[in-house]
Amino acid sequence: GPLYTKRATITKGDYEPTEDECEWPSDSEDEEEAALAEEVKEKAKLEEKEEDKDIKGIPSFWLTIFKNVEMIADMVQEADEPVLEALNDITVTFSEKNPMGFTLHFHFLPNEYFTNTILTKSYELKCEPQEDDPFSFEGPEIFKCTGCPIDWSKGKNLTVKQVKKKQKHKSKGSVRTITKQVKADSFFNFFDPPTVPDDPNAEVDEDTQALLTVDFEIGHYIRERIVPRAVLFFTGEALDDESDYEEEEDEDDDDDDGSGSDNDPDFDPKKAAANPECKQQ
DSSP states (O other), rough: OOOHHHHHHHHHHOOOOOOHHOOOOTTTTHHHHHHHHHHHHHHHHHHHOOOGGOHHHHHTHHHHHHHHSHHTTTTTGGHHHHHTTTEEEEEEEEEEEOOEEEEEEEEEOOOOBSSOOOEEEEEEEEOOOOTTBBGGGSSSSSEEEOOOOOBBTOOOTEEEEEEEEEEETTTTTTOOOOOOOOOOOGGGGGGGGGOOOOSTOOOOOOHHHHHHHHHHHHHHIIIHHHHHTHHHHHTTHHHHHHHHHHHHHHHHHHHHHHHHHHHTOOHHHHHHHOOSSOOOO
């Protein structure tokens, strides 16, 4: 939507927001807080370095988000970071034709690692119940994903590494060293997922299924949470919100075992039994 486009122009540095546009009045802000905020702003102006004035947009915007989100941070290797510095937007498109699904578009600035300007990851949804077991259907779910080829520059492919192995000749006993190319851990393996049969009901082996489950979770999370709330994931506020929810759930669990009632001097078991719907405050 237009808000995502506006966000992208700011994070890329195509548009520099004015001081007034950066203001976001808080409902709860009292005069003292407002004065403090003004004081901090003045200090920040004084401390602004000359070189900062040349910085356009928000450097490392998407890389910071990836490092803030645990399930993606686990995929990002140190060698991936310079390339992810060049990632300057993620957009989503939806397909309503059969099969239904969505595609994540990762937009990159020109970089020394590959020539693609956009890398895509598409997810297909299973939207109909199985004929032989219609009641197990719990709504649309991802069943397949497709990456895209990456046109790596020579010697820059982060998804492979060279390893040296010694080989012993069977009869002569002489030893030679050979160089083999093996798969390397990298965020960019995300664009080369395991292949899945076209039939949504086909059986998939356990290891592949485990990889796909994680992949689907990440794809869904990027689409559903990160793209709409990217700024809050950049600042870490979205993560705070999520941990708050987890804590609240834990607190509810504590109350379920009745431990809360032991600490309440006004707790009257007769009243509680008579009106079980009312929780003691």
